[in-house]
Amino acid sequence: MKFYSVHVEDRERVGNYTLLHYCWPHSVEPGQFVMARSNLSPTILDPLLARPFSFYDHEGERASLLFEVRGRGTALLDRASHIEVTAALGRGFAINASAGRSALLGGGVGVAPLKLLSGRLDQLGLHHDIFLGFADERTAEIARQFPGVTVATMDGSVGAGGTVLDAVPDLQAYDAVYACGPNPMLAAVKRAAGEGSICQLSVEERMGCGNGSCNGCVVPVEKGGYVRSCVEGPVFRAEALAW
Amino acid sequence: MRERATAEKLAVELCGIALETPLIPASGTLAKEALGEVEGVYGAILPKTTTPEARAGNPPPRVAETPAGMVNSIGLQNPGVEHFLQDLGAFDLGLPLFVSVAGETVDEFGALCGRVGSDERVAGIELNLSCPNVECGGLTFCATPDSVEEVVAACRRAVPGKPIFAKLTFEGVVENALAAESAGADALTVMNTIPALTIDAGRQEVLVRGGLSGPAIKPLALRAVYEVSRAVGVPVLGSGGVTSGTDVAEFMLAGATAVQVGTASFVRDPKEILAEFATYLDEAALKASDLTGRLRYIYG
Numbered sequence: 001m002k003f004y005s006v007h008v009e010d011r012e013r014v015g016n017y018t019l020l021h022y023c024w025p026h027s028v029e030p031g032q033f034v035m036a037r038s039n040l041s042p043t044i045l046d047p048l049l050a051r052p053f054s055f056y057d058h059e060g061e062r063a064s065l066l067f068e069v070r071g072r073g074t075a076l077l078d079r080a081s082h083i084e085v086t087a088a089l090g091r092g093f094a095i096n097a098s099a100g101r102s103a104l105l106g107g108g109v110g111v112a113p114l115k116l117l118s119g120r121l122d123q124l125g126l127h128h129d130i131f132l133g134f135a136d137e138r139t140a141e142i143a144r145q146f147p148g149v150t151v152a153t154m155d156g157s158v159g160a161g162g163t164v165l166d167a168v169p170d171l172q173a174y175d176a177v178y179a180c181g182p183n184p185m186l187a188a189v190k191r192a193a194g195e196g197s198i199c200q201l202s203v204e205e206r207m208g209c210g211n212g213s214c215n216g217c218v219v220p221v222e223k224g225g226y227v228r229s230c231v232e233g234p235v236f237r238a239e240a241l242a243w
Numbered sequence: 244m245r246e247r248a249t250a251e252k253l254a255v256e257l258c259g260i261a262l263e264t265p266l267i268p269a270s271g272t273l274a275k276e277a278l279g280e281v282e283g284v285y286g287a288i289l290p291k292t293t294t295p296e297a298r299a300g301n302p303p304p305r306v307a308e309t310p311a312g313m314v315n316s317i318g319l320q321n322p323g324v325e326h327f328l329q330d331l332g333a334f335d336l337g338l339p340l341f342v343s344v345a346g347e348t349v350d351e352f353g354a355l356c357g358r359v360g361s362d363e364r365v366a367g368i369e370l371n372l373s374c375p376n377v378e379c380g381g382l383t384f385c386a387t388p389d390s391v392e393e394v395v396a397a398c399r400r401a402v403p404g405k406p407i408f409a410k411l412t413f414e415g416v417v418e419n420a421l422a423a424e425s426a427g428a429d430a431l432t433v434m435n436t437i438p439a440l441t442i443d444a445g446r447q448e449v450l451v452r453g454g455l456s457g458p459a460i461k462p463l464a465l466r467a468v469y470e471v472s473r474a475v476g477v478p479v480l481g482s483g484g485v486t487s488g489t490d491v492a493e494f495m496l497a498g499a500t501a502v503q504v505g506t507a508s509f510v511r512d513p514k515e516i517l518a519e520f521a522t523y524l525d526e527a528a529l530k531a532s533d534l535t536g537r538l539r540y541i542y543g
Contacts, residue, residue, distance in 0.1 A: 001277075001280065001508065001509055001510065001511070001512065002280060002512040003511075003512070037510075041510070042510065042511060045311050045457075045458045045486060045510075046310055046311040046458075047308055048308060048311055048312060048313060048457050048458065048506070048510055049308050049313060049509065049510060050510065071308075073308070205303060205304075206303070206304050206305075206306050206307065207306070208306045208313060208315065208506075208509050209272075209277075209508075209509035210509070211274065211276060211277040211280070211509075212274035212275075212276040212277060213271075213272050213273050213274040213276075213277050213508065213509065214271070214272060214306065214315065214317070214509060215271070215274075215291070215300065215305065215317045215320050216303075216305045216306030216315060216317065217303070217305075217306070218300065218303055218305065218320070219303070220302070224299070225297075225299040225300070225320070226299060226300055226302075226303075226320065231274070231276050
């Protein structure tokens, strides 16, 4: 896998998350991801693997990644002045331009690709409602960057109490649903969306390589067996997934 | 095209097959989607293991990171040998094509080798002997030298005219190498991943029970290549944690004729590994084919 060394232009603390910005002059589609790591990783080889992150935003030549420090890889990424990233990978969201009403649902750090998606929908003049669910007030801080958002928190400290689905009055009223978050949340969104809408889910899986080689990041599919989320996804039509 | 001097510097020969470089992708680490990234790097192509029938593979999680390595448990996900051969053209980069095979019984191994070996595009076959032998209570084919000998002999009978490589595990590697050689293997791949376990303490669950790969296992693989190379007369394909050009050189010095790159290709551009190896050769004023077994002192 080819990595590019990039300078971290800016880093913001947003509640429990880090928002990191770097220059990326190439095109990016909402829902696509990169493998990223500290620039020390190729020298020290530990942690070995890069981590997958959906693009949070891409404005002009500025790309943004949103992540939560969970282990050694993200801890190093959180401190590095230079990081290494791959080019944009995977299949992102297919924007449904004919949908009358669209809903964007995100859970936790999985809200990341919805920022870029929301921006693209705005550019196309496509109205959409955004619903984001978090554990608590600290993780919910990122929601301030989504104008007009409806928020739910598990502890009820911000917005409605409960999951993101508790913040949505009637999901079946939407023609298009775009969601990203933990897989149990996505399975619940799939059930709640029913069959009347075009529902796309961006899955979260542990990844090894990011280019289809290791077969590590699979999800079960309705046609039987598993497919790789890095090349066949990470965005899937809900009906394709066996959840 | 490589310049003639560079081409001569990097070329090696494995079982009578000319390889432009000594690097080969380790089985299961190079998807057809990634072939564009490896142009000019490898001397042969080796796709993911194929089996007689399609296999869905194991449910996720399949990979976990460990210190300087990773543990995987993919479960030999593949579309089965007939689909595999239909798709094989995707791996045609004009390089020798080696195919990794796995069966659940000795007869399955033999039949699969016959099927794959009859395809004229296939230059050699690697036997993935780390899979369970259902006739031996699920112990792997590498569990005993007798088991290795029996399965290699069956594959040898099925493919009399093409090289077969027996891919061995770390445990018992020298005894198994001798058994594979006596059963007619043309070369030995040393070694496969090492059995390993990761646990999610928070959930109090096993995370991934599978095989460890990456730089963490390199010294073990190097030792195995060294011991096996001294014990057998057939060529050895070194494999296990090769991550840099210097690593390639070390495996060849330990006795390998060719070297497989696996997990490292997930985290590095394989072109860089080849470039580092070429630099090593320049600085040492040696050709790749000079390196095999060229250690100044032999220990033990």
